[in-house]
Amino acid sequence: MNRILVPYDFSEVAHHALNFASDIAQKLSGTKITVFNVIEQPGPETFKTMGVTNPDPMENLYIKKMIDTVEAKMNDLMSDPTYKSIDLSYKIVLGNPFKELAQEIDTEKIELVVMGTSGASGAEEFFVGSNAERMVRYAKCPVITLNGPASTDGINDIVMASNFQEVPKGFVDKVKALQQVFGAKLRLVKINTPASFTSTRHDRKQMEAFIEEFGIQNCTYESYNYSNEEDGVIAYAEDISADMIAIGTRQRRGIGHFLAGSIAEDVVNHAKRPVWTYGLEEEE
Template sequence: MMKKILVPTDFSVEARHAFEVALVIARKTGAAVKLLHVVETPYVPDFSVTGDTNTPDGMQQVYVLQLLDATKAQMKKLVDAVPHEGVNVLQEVDVDKPIFKIKRTIQEEAIDLVVMGSKGSSGLDEFLIGSNTEKVVRTADCPVLTVKSGQPPFDVQEIVVASDFKREAGQAMERFKAFQELFGARMHLVYINTPGAFESSGNLHRKLEEVAQKHGLQNFSINIYNDTIEEDGILHFAQDIRADLIMMATHGRTGLSHLLSGSIAEDLVNHTNIPVLTFHLK
């Protein structure tokens, strides 16, 4: 049961699209949507949003308070500009390091899903992408959905689940199954077979069938896709079936497991216009 969706925002076009996508999911689940903007200033250690300050320089306090007021006005403008009837939209502006505040909010408010905007390979946005999003994707205790702007309305019919179907066959698959059922989508399990980690198609089919049976999957397909590297294989397969969403599990700081080595989740976010849902395994 999804109760609260977090949307970190910097008021960019990409962040607005993330808000719109979160509203689509909220209407299907009854969840509230929380918009969060984090003001990062050089004076963070000496300042609280209540206006208390430990610094003798009152000008610093005035500067931050004015910045907060302007940011709250931007937040109201964003909420007013996006139709959100029927959804409980919460707003927060705080002074902190973005990644610290996002992680703390996820934990303290039992966030079920984070939706973040991405500019992709044309350039990494200072707040939404780069180190902050990478850290959220790798360490969040809940699924993180990364979306691009300029995409059609968020309607998920074809989902790719790219995996080695080992560790993530448990914890993550149940999360992915719930997302599939939410949209009534078809799930395409895919194993990318590469020259460096080749397995016979027969063995792989049996492995994927066992996963599907164990988790009671319905409306799914099993696919073995050959490519030179895993990232290219996931992208090419997703394009071939015209996927609306790619889902994968990450393994935190160590990157992704056998199949999803290195920083493939982050690479996919940057190199495809298809939304990517990642779930960090403990």
């Protein structure tokens, strides 16, 4: 997690995300945080990063004023003494928010995105609503989303929900690294629904085998009955007063059998605690 990206639109929830990322950076030496703002283009895709190509004169002036405004705000943010002890920088780009963030993750080898699930509106609107959902589904690195203030010092119990079948090692390694950063207990849970029900005995053996296979430590495990998976994950986290939820996205097998696509997005949209998601390549 040494390269963290924080999508930033100067909203309150974006500020909470930056503070949470800063807490992580203080726990991990050598961590760099980039605060990332996208100015959406008002017209065709003729603009480049921090510049324009053959623009309409009025559009050129409009974009320049927006860049100047955002840059001034960014400079104020960089001078905030709250962040004096971390390696903090910013980047302003022009373009489509989702595409620009995806490219930044890829080209800069970002290891973690920390972002709010709601934000500003109007000209400064950034990764909110459907854009946040798309990042959760498609990001090639872990994403932590939060909708309010949160402190890393309060992350003591992390719920990891799965069906514990053919779980990719890469996902488990990421979860174990997350657990280590916070020094948290991992609370493994399988959500049993009427449409996909297994016995407590079956679930216990399955989870014990999972724990042994991957060398999971400092953990608990149990099955939890609910009408559907996404609400079950949230309800379980609330029942045990968990501090974070960790789920995988997009796989067609294993954890992705039920924790994929819209299910992960639903958890992100409705959970009252930070949610960590990681999307692996889809398996045939």
